Amino acid sequence: MNETLPLFDDGAVAARKLGARLSLLLIGDGEDFVTRPVERAAVDFEGLVGDRHRGVTRKADSRVPWYPRGTPIRNTRQLTLVAPDELALIAHRLELPTVEPSWLGANLVVEGLPDLTALPPGTRLHFPGGACLAVEGENAPCRHAGAAVARHHLGRTGLDLAFVNAARGRRGLVAWVERPGDLVAGSAIEVRVPAQRLWGR
Numbered sequence: 001m002n003e004t005l006p007l008f009d010d011g012a013v014a015a016r017k018l019g020a021r022l023s024l025l026l027i028g029d030g031e032d033f034v035t036r037p038v039e040r041a042a043v044d045f046e047g048l049v050g051d052r053h054r055g056v057t058r059k060a061d062s063r064v065p066w067y068p069r070g071t072p073i074r075n076t077r078q079l080t081l082v083a084p085d086e087l088a089l090i091a092h093r094l095e096l097p098t099v100e101p102s103w104l105g106a107n108l109v110v111e112g113l114p115d116l117t118a119l120p121p122g123t124r125l126h127f128p129g130g131a132c133l134a135v136e137g138e139n140a141p142c143r144h145a146g147a148a149v150a151r152h153h154l155g156r157t158g159l160d161l162a163f164v165n166a167a168r169g170r171r172g173l174v175a176w177v178e179r180p181g182d183l184v185a186g187s188a189i190e191v192r193v194p195a196q197r198l199w200g201r
């Protein structure tokens with residue numbers, strides 16, 4: 001057979017370099033899901049130093065149903081990223097005055113990128129302190145985060161479930177550390193988005 005595979009050049013999106021800002025840095029070093037703001041923190045190959053989600057591996061959960069629960073797997077969810085405009089949209093959908101990033105256990109609040117949650121896997125975020133984070137993918141909303149929101153609005157019922165629908169496609173990203181370094185609140189971020197094309201098979 002002499003057929004060759006098509007190159008699929010049509011519809012490809014070229015790689016881009018964008019700018020953003022780390023408007024808020026948070027760490028989860030308590031006993032619950034909630035994070036707190038810090039001015040500076042280090043990241044190493046295990047994640048954010050001192051954060052409860054750090055580790056080279058993690059236990060498989062409902063997000064990876066192809067493994068038995070509790071199976072040790074690589075931790076590609078070391079840090080979570082959210083955007084203020086997307087949090088504002090979630091709050092609007094829930095008819096709440098605000099949804100704070102700390103309630104959702106977020107580590108980085110990133111300003112200046114449209115549609116943060118839609119950034120493709122493989123995107124790299126480079127920080128002045130040498131750190132580089134690799135985007136693994138979208139952080140799907142869950143009832144656990146919804147329950148954290150509900151605890152701040154005790155007069156409302158059903159917020160844990162309502163959050164899942166309101167935050168779909170706007171919950172932010174999960175990432176892992178590709179290069180250790182320092183993160184500083186307020187610093188610039190160089191965002192390198194890889195070339196993309198749709199795999200339609």
